[in-house]
Amino acid sequence: MNEKPFHKRRLxxxxxxxxxxxxxxxxxxxxxxxxxxxxxxxIRRRRECLSCQKRFTTYEIMERLPLIVxxxxxxxxxxxxxKLVNGMLRACEKRPVPLAELTDVADQxxxxxxxxxEREIKTTDIGExxxxxxxxxxxxxxxxxxxxxxxxxxINSFMDELNRLLTDD
Ligand SMILES: [Zn+2]
Numbered sequence: 001m002n003e004k005p006f007h008k009r010r011l012x013x014x015x016x017x018x019x020x021x022x023x024x025x026x027x028x029x030x031x032x033x034x035x036x037x038x039x040x041x042x043i044r045r046r047r048e049c050l051s052c053q054k055r056f057t058t059y060e061i062m063e064r065l066p067l068i069v070x071x072x073x074x075x076x077x078x079x080x081x082x083k084l085v086n087g088m089l090r091a092c093e094k095r096p097v098p099l100a101e102l103t104d105v106a107d108q109x110x111x112x113x114x115x116x117x118e119r120e121i122k123t124t125d126i127g128e129x130x131x132x133x134x135x136x137x138x139x140x141x142x143x144x145x146x147x148x149x150x151x152x153x154x155i156n157s158f159m160d161e162l163n164r165l166l167t168d169d
Contacts, residue, residue, distance in 0.1 A: 105133035
């Protein structure tokens with residue numbers, strides 16, 4: 001099994017075998033123009049058949065591979081952005097943080113994870129990313145969240161974190 005990942009399976013630049021010409025059925029075409037549509041989620045390609053030279057358009061939808069979250073006990077579940085928002089909401093209770101800013105943080109985290117090559121992410125890594133996001137929004141919420149995620153064993157480690165936070169700019 002040494003099959004290359006899909007995105008590396010290409011022949012010559014601009015030529016691929018995945019699209020048949022709608023006019024003559026020939027399987028090789030070259031891309032003459034491509035541009036993103038729908039905020040980059042779709043790519044519109046203008047192709048030219050290498051046999052009859054007629055042009056046609058294809059749309060390719062970016063494959064969104066599922067992200068898997070690995071919990072401390074090793075169990076796995078699919079990434080759920082809503083859970084991030086919920087976790088941040090709890091930390092932001094009675095704090096003046098708009099929901100829209102929390103969903104922005106969650107969107108950004110999801111985007112960063114999608115862009116990384118890793119498909120499996122530890123909950124602790126996600127926790128760190130949330131902390132970074134919360135820290136810029138509301139420091140009280142940040143410390144609350146950190147106290148849960150880092151599971152401070154006692155009040156001393158909690159105070160250490162608080163002191164680190166307060167002296168850290
Ligand atoms: Zn053709």
